Amino acid sequence: MFDSLRSRLILTLLSLLTVLAIASGLATLTTMKQDSRQQAEQALQVAANVLLQALDNRATQLNNSVRLLASDYGFRRAIATAEQETILSVLDNHGSRVDAALAVLFSPEGQLLASTNPALSSTDFSSFFTQGQSRSATDFNDIQKLGDESYQLVLVPVRAPQTIAWIGMGFQLDQQLAEQIKGITGLDISFTNAGGPSAVANNSTLASHLQPSVLTSLPEFKAGPQIPFSSADEQYLSLALPLDQHHILWALLHYPTERWQSSYQQIRQQLLTIFGVSLTLALILALVVARSITQPLKQLTQFATAIAQGQSNVRLPQATGEVGVLGQTLCKMQQAVQQREEQLVQQARHDHLTGLKNRTFAEQELQQILSQHHCSLILLNIKNFRHINDSLGFNSGDSLLQQVAERLQLVKPSASLLARLGGDEFLMAYPRPFQDSDALILKMQLQQGYYLDGSSLSLSFVLGIYCIEADSLPVSDALRRLDIALSNAKQLQEQYSFYQQGQDEHHQRRLTILRDLPLALQSNQLFVVYQPKVDLHQYQCDAAEALIRWVHPELGFVPPDEFIQLAEHAGLINQVTDWMLSAVIRQLASWRQQGIELQVAVNLSAHDLSNPGLPEHIASILQQHQLPSKALALEVTEGAVMRDPKQVIRVLHQLRQMGIDLAIDDFGTGQSSLAYLKQLPVHEVKIDRAFVKDIEHNHQDELIVSATVQLAHGLGLKVTAEGLENKAGLAILLQHQCNIVQGYYFSKPLTAEQFGIWLGGFSAKQNQWFTPEDIG
Incomplete structure (x- = not known):
């Protein structure tokens, strides 16, 4: 019902008028109500001032009269001579003259000597007299409740010249006074006693x-007098005034709310009438306005619908004003939309920088190309393009990309598909097999003839090539294999490579290893084996090297070199090292509890040594298992040292200061070993197994081992030979005073349980490995 524009216009106008009328009415009524209440409060305040002024005038009248009596000589003499009848007569006569309801005489000590009201005693006046006596230098007046009545009292001392008595005189707060105040103010008044839990009207x-x-509302306002409050039935607005110092006697002025509510109700009725009439007129006006607006719009809607349906011969309805302008705009919009659709199609399918097809459109066309026989895909990459951007700027890089795109469109033979996949990668497709000669020709056509700011440049290109026979290979698989070929090409001198069968499986294997390695660390799929390190001077084994192993549930045994290298590239090596350190130190602690004290070496990678927090982390694990630092040894390769020599040497110094033995692993296979060996804070040099395994047959290997041992001993380092496989090699190593040996001759890497068994039999069977001449 309210979906049409006409209905919404009518509803909007009516809603707007309703909101405005209600807001105006509420604001008017609220203001009137507040104003009426303020006027009532002002009337109450004026009446309160009148009441207070009347009481003040009465107090002044009483005070003057009592002063006059206190100065009368005859009255003072009657007091001095205690003429009781005279005193009573004077008090009665004097009080009658001023219409006082009560006259009393007190001794200086407060004893009641005479009273015109015999029902009152000294006890009734004790509080009043005490207050007046405390102001002996001045007169005192207050309103007090005496018996069942309330009086406005004045107390004046009688001096001759010392105070010989006190005279008190008072008016009664009675119904007559209340009627007088009402006659003056026009408001009702109540004198109440609020000394108890509830107020009582006197x-x-x-x-x-x-x-x-x-009266029931009075106790709530006793703490804050002078604040008007409403009665329980909302008929009166009252103002409470305390009459005495103890706030026991109160005067309540009452303003009838009917005085302002009648006018308030009348004005509210008038506003409702005005609102009803306005709403009716607005409804009629809204109908007329809505029709005049919606009728031309309805015609334009029909025109726009016809355009959307592709009708070209539809006639534009005649209209004037804004609606006519809107109609003309719709015609122009139709033309602009057609042009923009063509532009969007172009932008959606082509790269904005080079004008070649983009990746999305290329993948759509590749699906059809892959169904052809013997097609070839070439993924082309500009070598070191990032350095061009860094050194010459992105604008220069963009210019080169545009020139490369133009060159690709000119190469012969022409490609059936040419696209820019992103960055500096371009895709080419040929409907025939691609040969090595084709790759060389393509590179020759692309390398030279580029210009930047008038200077000639030559570019190097890397090509990944994938020759495909017709099959149902998905586009994603084809691009992945093409990317594998490109990655391989970057490692080759000729800078191009064809995808070979099985490379995808190798790639998938690498992805599987990287995917499952974190889970393997958490689920303890990995384990540690230990290869004994035999001391050739002591003919005993008190050390071992820890080696990590992984048996994958699907891939089977994964060589450590394979998954450790992948972990280094993927940034997972720190997790592997943490797991290895924890496992080895935990096993060392277990062996120590069994009485087996060993030193176990753990290999560290370059990434581990670049971590400045490594020493602190190792110290915390050792402390957790209560192991001395000497129980752990660490091995680093020369290649790891060369990655960042300053940082590595700094970390190695910290580890040595902790008491951890350090060794250079695979010594002799790295670069600049001698240059850095003297700077490294290591205890041991490990000769790579390549120089040891055939030492009994290769004289050059023997010379290298001999020179290495002499060099290391000259620097104060121990020497460990890795890869010993037979007894003949052991004899040569003993001859050249090698310190420690490890290899398959003594034992292959063993699990912790197997190592414990092997270690127990090693000392008892030394003749199995050493000849008596060796030991002697």
Whole structure:
């Protein structure tokens, strides 16, 4: 019902008017109500001032009268001579003159000497007299409750010249006074006693049935007088005034709310009438306006619908004003949309920089190309293009990419598909097999003839080539294999490579290893084996090298070199090292509990040594298992040292200061070993197995081992020979005073349990490995 524009226009106008009318009415009524209440409060305040002024005038009248009596000589003499009848007569006569309801005489000590009201005693006046006596230098007046009545009292001392008595005189706060105040102010008044838990009306001009609803609200406002409050039945707005110092006697002024509510109700009725009439007129106006707007728009809607359906002969409806402009705009929009659709199709399918087809469109066309017989895909990459961007700027890089795109369109033979996949990678497709000669010709056509700021440049290109026979190979698989070929080409001198069968499986294997390695670390699929390190001077084994192993549930045994290298490239090597250190130190602690004290060496990678927090981490693990630092040895390769010599040497110094033995692994296979050997804080040099395994047959290997041992001993380092496989090699190593040997001659790497068994039999069967001449 409210989906049409006409309905929404009518609803909008009516809603707007309703909101405005309600807001205006509420604001008006609220302001009137607040104003009426303020006027009532002002009337109450004026009445309160009148009441206070009347009481003040009465107090002044009493005070003057009592002062006059206190200065009368005859009255003072009667007091001095204790003429009781004279005193009573004077008090009665003087009080009658001023219409006082009570006159009393007190001794200086507060004893009641005379009173015109015999029912009152000294006890009734004790509080009043005490307050007045405390102001002996001045007169005192207050309103007090005496018996069942309330009085406005004045107390004046009688001096001759010392104070010989006190005279008190008072007016009664009675119904007559209440009626007088009402006559002056026009408001009802009540004199109440609020000394107990509830207020009691002593005298009031209110009808008796109205008094409870007002008086029950008084206790809530006793703490804050001068604040008007409403009665329980909302008929009166009252103002409470305390009459005495103890706030026991109160005067309540009552303003009837009917005085302002009647006018408020009348104005509210008028506003409702005005609102109803306005709403009716607005509805009629909204109908007329909505029709005048929606009828031309309906025609334009029909015109736009016809355009959307592809109708070209539809006639534009005649209209004037904004609707006519809108119609003309729709015609122009139709033309602009057609042009923009063509542009969007172009942009969606082509690269904005080079104008070649983009990756998305190329993948769509590749699906059809892959169904052809003997097609070839070439993935082309500009070598070191990142350095061009870094050194010459991105604008120069963009210019080169545009020139490469133009050159690719000119090469012969022409490609059936040419696209830029992103960055500096371009894809070419040929509907025939691609040969080595084709790759060389393509590279020759692309390398030279580029210009930047007038200077000639030559570029180097890397080509990954994938020759495909017709099959149902998905596009994603084809691109992946093409990327594998490109990665291999970057490692080759000729800078191009054809995808070979099985490379994808190797790639998938690498991805599987990287994917499953974190889970293998968490689920303890990896384990540690230990290869004994035999001391040739002591003919005993008190050390071993820890080696990591992994038996994958699908791939089977994964060589350590394979997954460790992948872990280094993927940034997972730190997790592997943490796992290895924890496992080895935990096993060392277990062996120590069994009485087996060993030193176990763990290999560290270049990534481990670049971590400045490594020493602290190792110290925390050792401390956790309560192991001395000497129980752990660390081995680093020369290649790891060369990655960042300063950082590595800094970390190695910290590890040595902790008491951890350090060794250079695979010594002799790295670069600049002698240059850095004197700077490294190591204890041991390990000769690579390549120089040891055939030492009994290769004299050059023997010379290298001999020179290495002499060099290391000259620097104060121990020497460990790796890869010993037979007894003849052991004899040569003993001859050249090698310190430690490890290899298959003594034992292959063993599990922790197997190593414990081997270690127990090693000392008992030394003749199995050493001749008596060796030991002697």
